[in-house]
Amino acid sequence: MRTGRDADAARSTDTTGILDEVLSAFTRALRQQGNQLISRPEVAEQLAGQVASVLDDVAAQLRLPDTFRITLTGEARLPSVEIGAQRAEHGIHPVESLRAAITLFEVGLPIISREFAPTDSISATRISKLFHEAIMARVAVGSLSYVTFLMTKLQESRQEERRRIARELHDRVLHGMSLTLHRLDLNRHYAEHDQARARANLDSAVEYLGEAVRTVQQLSAELRRCVGEEGLASALREYLKVTTPPSVRVSLRITGDAKALPPDTTEELYLILREAVRNALRHAAPRRLDVTVNAAATEVRAVVSDDGRGFDSSGPYRAGGGLPSMRERALLLRGRLSVVSEPGRGTRVEVRVPLMKSGL
Template sequence: MGYQTNKHVGLAEEIFREHHRRLESASIALTRNAPVLGQLQRNVHAIVADVAEQFDLPVSNADPPADIDEVVNHTLLPTEIGVDRALRNIHPIESLRAAALLFEVALPIILRRYVITDPARVAAVSLALHDAISRRVSLSSLAYVNYLIEKLQASRREERRRIARDLHDRLGHSIGLALQNLDLSRHYGTQDRLRSDAKVGAAMHEMREALQTVQELTAELRRSFGADGIEPALRGYLASSVPATIRTGLTVTGDVKVMPREVGEELYLILREAARNAVRHGEATELRITIVASEDAINAEVIDDGRGFDLIDAQTAGFGLRSMAERADLLNGRFTITSAPGSGTVVAVEVPLYGPEG
């Protein structure tokens, strides 16, 4: 439909005010945020313009003069709403509840304003209003889902890139050194048996390192959030992937099984990456993970006593900080890192479970 002028501003504003009042009475979350209310208002204007245009409804004396008419982009508004609600973690069920209330509010106001009493015309206006509302809910829900799918795919692409980096940096490095040592062993041959044997021993060491890398990556690929939840997955990771020289601990408070699977999988990857960093880069001797589940949020921390790092330098050091932050953002969560050289590191994540962001 593109851009369209709404000449029924007064009608739209009357409907919006009553809709807002009913949303607040029903404690529907859309009223808690000013930008969301602004979108609701524009959406009402677009719906009223659609219905009024379809039935060629006359402009009422109650409508403001044309110089304050507004223009609404019908094509882009549902997409904007869907993406924005995904960013704010407002579930589509809230949009459906708001849509049902909007129909209940708008129909009697339109019928009263234009004194529509003929049953056939009442039915036609009712159907047009329903279609205008449901079409926008469908489009915004589709945008909501598409946005989340793209974020999830981006998260998985980053995980694949990390595995590719590990294969290149760790596995490739070990195999390269092993081949180099075997070449040197062949070069020394029988002329310097001790040095030749030493190079063979070094090559064997590097190949064992390569094998360990393959085993670790294979274990990571097989292990996920799983049917049993995040706690067994993290305990399995700590047992199989953290050296015995590092003291580990996992404390879980509350019922973490309230987490939806998709939330648990992403949170597990965040905490696993933080633990990996502590092991590989932090030179930690102690690593602790805590998870606290409440009715409306999950709070988790990964704490190590390692050498810490400069946060600005770490952004480009390949620590996966951006990946962890993006995963938290996908969950509409808060992600923070506290660290400084010589002071250890605390990675904290807070993920809401229900409803929108404050």
């Protein structure tokens, strides 16, 4: 065991070796766990930077020589706040970061304890505490930026939804009411001397008015943002009843105990499914629409599928149609959203949300 100045000198010259050893053990453990973080090259580079930064903090707190400092470049230089936002964009939940943090502590502590050579139990405890605090400080900042990023995106999607509803009211409802008034005026004009035209204009007025009423009903259903005490099945059934035209065969099948789902999961899941149904009816012109929800003990899985016109799911359409907000809502629930579609072959939207077990 090295002591005194000789130990400090050895520590300053062995910095790269410590980092390489910790990083090697860390990445090997993540691969064995199947952690998502290690599967992306840019994220792996960020991990290296985070490990180096953690060791740097510990060295600074232990007042080791400045030569211990590690120079970071590229992705490794990103602060935790930017890393959290990037992981949100890539669909990597903070739980994966927390698991990685626990792994780093488990594999890294024996190495740095050996290299920093504490002389007593108090010194060993201090090194352990500093190492743990440096790791968790980065997890906390990254998780906060992750949530902030998603909440900002959700707020943007809500604003876009309001603008869309305003356009619907103006373009469909107001336009339909204007046409209705115009047809009623023509009906009054032709009522005395041209009964056939009067009748035709009255029929058109009824048609335009009926379309406006249906649009208002649909918008009212879309504005419903709360499942409430009636439960997910009732909310979905009512939405499908109001929004699905008679020409579309629709089915709703729910298995498992959906009423036992956590309230936040139920609400967000309803909004995801509602958006998927709206997209299908608005853009796909389907003849059939199927909605299924399976609430199991550890996961809830829901699918909205149609036999409509479909689209290239790898193309630019993926950025539209409410898909980003659906994906972000799924991520907030630690879930996954997948969209499979081909032109002329329909669309399948699937969301999987893990359920937390009770207890520790």
